[in-house]
Amino acid sequence: MAIHSSVAGNPSEPPPAPYATPMSESGVLEVRLPPPTTTVKKLRHRLSEIFFPDDPLHRFKDQTVSRKFILGLQFFLPILQWAPHYTLKLLKSDVVSGLTIASLAIPQGISYAKLANLPPIIGLYSSFVPPLIYSVLGSSRHLAVGPVSIASLVMGTMLHEATSEEDQPALYLQLAFTATFFAGLFQASLGFLRLGFVIDFLSKATLVGFMAGAAVIVALQQLKGLLGIVHFTSKMQMIPVLSSVFTQKDEWSWQTIVMGVCFLIVLLGTRQISMRNPKLFWISAAAPLTSVILSTALVACLKSKLPGIQTIGKLPKGVNPPSANMLFFSGRYIGLAIKTGLITGILSLTEGIAVGRTFATLKNYQVDGNKEMMAIGLMNMSGSCASCYVTSGSFSRSAVNYNAGAQTVVSNIVMAATVLITLLFLMPLFRYTPNLILAAIIITAVIGLIDYKSAYDLWKVDKLDFLAAMCSFFGVLFISVPLGLAIAVGISVFKILLHVTRPNTVPLGNIPGTRVYQSLHRYKEAIRIPSFFILAVEAPIYFANSTYLQERILRWIREEEEWLASHSSNNLKCVILDMTAVTGIDTSGIDLIIELRRMLNQRSLKLVLVNPVGGVMEKLHHSNILDSLGLEGLYLTVGEAVEDISSSWKAQP
């Protein structure tokens, strides 16, 4: 084979390796087995790849014991990492951002609590304790912790199966807190067992569709508040919601509608402004609280003239009462509580982690997914003992937090403090806050979840992803929230299986003037090598596709032979399988190769494998088919194979 001057233009050529290049006497590159290793070693390696891909302990390598201890503390309590070098300058920007998100968190907290059919005060409680706990455990600097719309919606929907807030408020609260506890438990254990990758199965496509669907449902639900309807369905599907909007026409109150629509327009307007010009983020950030104050004042003054307008009513003063005693771990509702916990848990977790990662990458710091999960999980578990329901990192508030220049998690502490003050002194002021404003706030918040841009990108790039998105969208709208999610995940997984079950097989040709072999279909100038057929298999060869591959490869060969016959050129002598992209093989795959080899032999065709990757090479070796294939059946590059074989033909004519 032609030897080139090794890599051209290489500043400092390292000294040649101690051993010769891996050439057999025939001057052909040998295909090597990976260095031998024990099953146990392999298993350990595999497991560490599965559970510790990011090698979280690398900081601890060769450190003194005391240092290790400190690092360990810092690992579990990130606050110890930044607290020591926390400066006044940082504090200033954190205070600003903290106050900003507080002005969002208070109205949103109240609104989202209503979304979950919980008393509004729970929303405020949930904006007080969890942020404090997160600020100690969390490693994201920009996450704004509190209730989130999706989780609230799902909790509201699912718990409704058992009972409603109206019928049995006490039981409903118990259910909510218990579900929250299990959500936290689930989240924490996911992180602790380093099973973080579970949430990866909620693909972006799935989430785009799901979020949009949920947003539409939520927005429609808010027509209740916006139209002043009293008797409204508690169902969460498109049809019942819309029907109960129009069947209850008589309950519409024009005062509510006028006022509601005005505030909605204002809120949407400010949102638009801030989106156009991120510098003006504070406008949309301040808008909700301002409009709450305005509307409350308006109603308080004109309450005699505006009878139709429903208000939140009296809210209890004071900090979170303990609720550990309200958790239950048995009884007929335990199943529902766990189910709700799982689903709200995974949803809020997905949002929290995604948000954390987004802003971390923007500022170039790492958030350890599994650690974050433990933080969020513990936050919810302890929250469930302090009258809080499921919380996580909200995307909208975190964005505001980021734009407001938050530097550390201290902004969460500032927010919590503000909420505390509200809880202690300002609760009476909410007495006349009209529900319509909460509805308007929710609509403005969730409208952002409808991400048609991404949907379009999905369509452009990957039709199957788009399908998954649409399925979860309509699934959520018309079937039910959890089912819509399940369908979408199903489709995403099916997509993976399909990719493996029906892999691509690409015939290769030589690009003239090079030793490069590329797809004949893609590179029109690539030329077939007479009496060779070169096929690249683009998937692991598994039980799920071995039958298909056998049929397909035989068909390729048949078609090739027909083509050759019709062009009366010299007939096929050798089939080369380029295994570069065959990333794995199992016993069925091995059988396929043996089978193929046997069948081609009978048709006096030579079968040659090129460049099997390490794992595949090992399995081929263990299954002893290499003995039958031998060296001349195995090459490192297609070029080598073609040259060596055709020269051997010339040798014995």
Add this chain to the structure above:
Amino acid sequence: MAIHSSVAGNPSEPPPAPYATPMSESGVLEVRLPPPTTTVKKLRHRLSEIFFPDDPLHRFKDQTVSRKFILGLQFFLPILQWAPHYTLKLLKSDVVSGLTIASLAIPQGISYAKLANLPPIIGLYSSFVPPLIYSVLGSSRHLAVGPVSIASLVMGTMLHEATSEEDQPALYLQLAFTATFFAGLFQASLGFLRLGFVIDFLSKATLVGFMAGAAVIVALQQLKGLLGIVHFTSKMQMIPVLSSVFTQKDEWSWQTIVMGVCFLIVLLGTRQISMRNPKLFWISAAAPLTSVILSTALVACLKSKLPGIQTIGKLPKGVNPPSANMLFFSGRYIGLAIKTGLITGILSLTEGIAVGRTFATLKNYQVDGNKEMMAIGLMNMSGSCASCYVTSGSFSRSAVNYNAGAQTVVSNIVMAATVLITLLFLMPLFRYTPNLILAAIIITAVIGLIDYKSAYDLWKVDKLDFLAAMCSFFGVLFISVPLGLAIAVGISVFKILLHVTRPNTVPLGNIPGTRVYQSLHRYKEAIRIPSFFILAVEAPIYFANSTYLQERILRWIREEEEWLASHSSNNLKCVILDMTAVTGIDTSGIDLIIELRRMLNQRSLKLVLVNPVGGVMEKLHHSNILDSLGLEGLYLTVGEAVEDISSSWKAQP
């Protein structure tokens, strides 16, 4: 770049392609997009790959209408293909093999029927009609059709949930026939909808474990007949079966045991002989019938002296009575019937297809999986209307058929004829046939299903496959037959997902004296290229692994930089991702690349992609990240990338 004389020693160099080689002015090979095509075209191609991988219609291409018609008929009725050129010579060998399998089919038919808790006569009915139908529709020449042990066992187990043959024989029969009908319907529609690949998800590993487990259960069940126990559990798990063997000690009859064990030893002995020397296959083939005759004679003569021995009893004479009227399509048992149909259907189908394929490849003819499924399905549907229960191609009998020199499916017709004669005239002879002989026959038949050799190979080649096998084995033994199956399938699918979720990433180095880049781990002499880090990703980049890959790649880079720092060699400047084995990408994958590029840019590291396959290239193109990567971010081979980039560095020092 060095130009080689294109492929050495190439007998007839075809004329150079009309267009130039795809070099940009910089003399670097361009990465091409696949030729543009419409979404509809792509979809059509994809679908044809999914449903018509073997291109079943290629025979019809450019043929006259009349020819097409004939081919069409032959396609649906394979008998028309071989019947015209059927010769006396063929007939002779078919008669021999037909009689041979008949001598196996009759005793096995009776035994397997008992295995399904059905009256023995049903087993003979099922060895008469289905083979005839298959001989018209089937395309395998060696399949011996009739009842099979596994399907019989499963049917017996599952139908028992509803009722038992003893309590309500009529209902039980109805259930059996209805289940058979649905099994056939399911099989036929799988074939008709060309969803044949569904059965591929029963991996070899799964089946090895499942068959072994089922065999053990069946064998233990036969202790009933072999020990002469009257009251025996109808459960199908290890524990209940064993317990009822030993709790019923008082029912053991020594005469039965002695006689049974003797015959069992004889049968196993003959089986051993035939296995040692395939030429003597006829010994084991003849053994069952012979021992039935012997034992029957023995019991008939000594029935006064052998009171303890249970016999089959009186069997009705005559051919299959119609049973279409016994099928039901509503009522409380319909669910069970469908479920049983599905599971027995898919199991028998898997066996039938596997057997067909095995012998087809031995004799080098193709069996079209989907066509076979339709044949087997129709056979069972019509069977269910003629008092037959689920049938398929039995492995043991097909092997005998093959060894006996069967040439065409006519051997099945001969067998059916023999069974017919038996049904018409010889039934009374079975009156005194002892159950113990049936037990012995079943044990001998199923013992062959315990394939410890394959199990060992699984262990040697693929530990995860072995795990799957063990799970289905113990699942069947201790939990239940369908559940054991489900678990095993679950594991097999999980294995695929795991492979995608945690793909390999392999750092590459240059093999001195070549332009080949290979794993630094596998090829010790491969050398790192200073200030480059070359990483091969060995899996499609999907939502399920994009997070993992991001973490992992960043970790590789971090470790590389640490290594360089510790060796004080010149620092990292460029990261090359070899995408050759990245066989697919979705939107999450695209995001990963964009993200990675951004992060590396900030660390002033260059990111370069090498040789993305067609599909990936398209998606990259649609997502417009190519604009940002540009030509200098995309190369066809690693060698090119390294040479071009390092020379560009030399250009501007």
